[in-house]
Amino acid sequence: MSPVLCCFRNHIFKHLACTNSLVRREFSLTKLLSVKAVPLSTCTNASLTSPFLSVHIQCRKDFADMLSEALLCFGASSTSIDEQDSHVQNEEICISSIYDISKDVRKSILHAADSIGLKDLPTYKIVKGYHSDWIKDIQDSFHPVEVTKGLWIVPEWRTPLDLQATNIILNPGLAFGTGDHPTTKLCLLLLHEIIKGKESFLDYGTGSGILAIAALKFGADFAVGIDIDPQAITAARHNATLNNIGPDILQLYLVPSEEINSPSENNSTGFEGQGSYEPEASFDEIVKYDIVVANILLYPLLNLADQIVSFAKPGAMVALSGIITEQLPRITGRYSEFLEDITVSKMDDWACVSGKKRRI
Numbered sequence: 127m128s129p130v131l132c133c134f135r136n137h138i139f140k141h142l143a144c145t146n147s148l149v150r151r152e153f154s155l156t157k158l159l160s161v162k163a164v165p166l167s168t169c170t171n172a173s174l175t176s177p178f179l180s181v182h183i184q185c186r187k188d189f190a191d192m193l194s195e196a197l198l199c200f201g202a203s204s205t206s207i208d209e210q211d212s213h214v215q216n217e218e219i220c221i222s223s224i225y226d227i228s229k230d231v232r233k234s235i236l237h238a239a240d241s242i243g244l245k246d247l248p249t250y251k252i253v254k255g256y257h258s259d260w261i262k263d264i265q266d267s268f269h270p271v272e273v274t275k276g277l278w279i280v281p282e283w284r285t286p287l288d289l290q291a292t293n294i295i296l297n298p299g300l301a302f303g304t305g306d307h308p309t310t311k312l313c314l315l316l317l318h319e320i321i322k323g324k325e326s327f328l329d330y331g332t333g334s335g336i337l338a339i340a341a342l343k344f345g346a347d348f349a350v351g352i353d354i355d356p357q358a359i360t361a362a363r364h365n366a367t368l369n370n371i372g373p374d375i376l377q378l379y380l381v382p383s384e385e386i387n388s389p390s391e392n393n394s395t396g397f398e399g400q401g402s403y404e405p406e407a408s409f410d411e412i413v414k415y416d417i418v419v420a421n422i423l424l425y426p427l428l429n430l431a432d433q434i435v436s437f438a439k440p441g442a443m444v445a446l447s448g449i450i451t452e453q454l455p456r457i458t459g460r461y462s463e464f465l466e467d468i469t470v471s472k473m474d475d476w477a478c479v480s481g482k483k484r485r486i
């Protein structure tokens with residue numbers, strides 16, 4: 127089983143590989159709410175009214191992360207860890223999860239607990255709910271985010287708080303990139319600082335299209351977004367439309383997923399998905415850009431370094447994000463042959479590396 131999951135609160139796509147009772151993390155990730163990616167704006171009436179089971183599980187704090195992931199491997203459609211939950215005792219925490227109505231919840235919790243070495247079945251409570259409530263909950267949890275003074279990311283269903291600001295309108299339901307994860311924020315801050323007007327911009331791993339949309343709003347002349355996930359391309363086009371950005375200035379391409387995305391012992395990209403986008407033309411690999419940003423995590427950044435840098439003009443800015451600070455030496459080591467004037471910006475445990483492509 128290898129579900130593709132999207133954390134709506136922390137907005138990280140993650141891929142969990144589960145072999146028998148072995149639960150493995152493909153990427154180092156933050157937690158909170160993990161759900162199978164659902165396009166919020168495209169749910170049918172039937173899916174909105176179909177019932178599901180909302181399950182609240184009490185668990186020791188130090189096991190919560192592991193149990194949460196194990197539940198996903200044993201049938202839960204989503205899990206969220208509520209660190210703020212005041213109803214539970216000091217050392218305990220509540221995991222809220224969603225199950226399809228057909229699932230045997232007790233068996234799932236039992237297997238998940240067993241797989242991480244918990245001897246007792248955790249206490250749990252099941253409530254029947256409807257997807258419309260769940261989607262409303264998710265929508266309610268998103269608010270406009272001010273990335274820096276005068277730059278707001280506004281969920282499609284909210285009203286901008288500052289009409290004079292640069293407001294990027296987004297539907298965060300379809301793809302990674304809602305603007306409140308540090309990996310995205312670091313890129314947004316960099317683009318805000320370096321775009322002076324008229325640049326060409328390549329968004330390598332566009333996700334929701336947020337960086338390309340931001341670059342255009344900051345003054346770039348045109349932008350290209352590429353992604354291996356069709357759902358990301360669909361999301362990015364939808365989000366571009368929300369911002370009155372047409373295909374004349376934002377081109378989006380679905381590109382083939384390369385195995386080199388992942389470490390050699392594993393062929394999973396961690397970014398698989400499904401969507402309806404039919405590309406009309408293929409990405410022109412000859413064109414060079416003034417700015418190239420790739421927010422695609424450590425292994426793709428390492429494996430695709432030559433390719434990422436090849437899209438930059440000599441002297442162009444190249445920025446790499448999705449890096450946990452302890453991974454920094456591997457990225458700076460790999461990219462120092464291509465980039466000069468390397469700088470590093472950090473937020474929480476995340477870092478963004480940028481530099482100018484050497485002219486040779």
Ligand SMILES: C[S@@+](CC[C@H](N)C(=O)[O-])C[C@H]1O[C@@H](n2cnc3c(N)ncnc32)[C@H](O)[C@@H]1O
Nearest residue numbers: 302303310331332333353354355358397421422
């Ligand atoms: C972490 S998200 C970044 C989204 C957005 N650019 C942002 O900064 O918030 C990474 C995106 O890169 C895409 N991706 C991963 N590997 C890729 C590759 N080799 N080529 C193109 N896109 C890739 C994923 O599908 C995903 O949409």
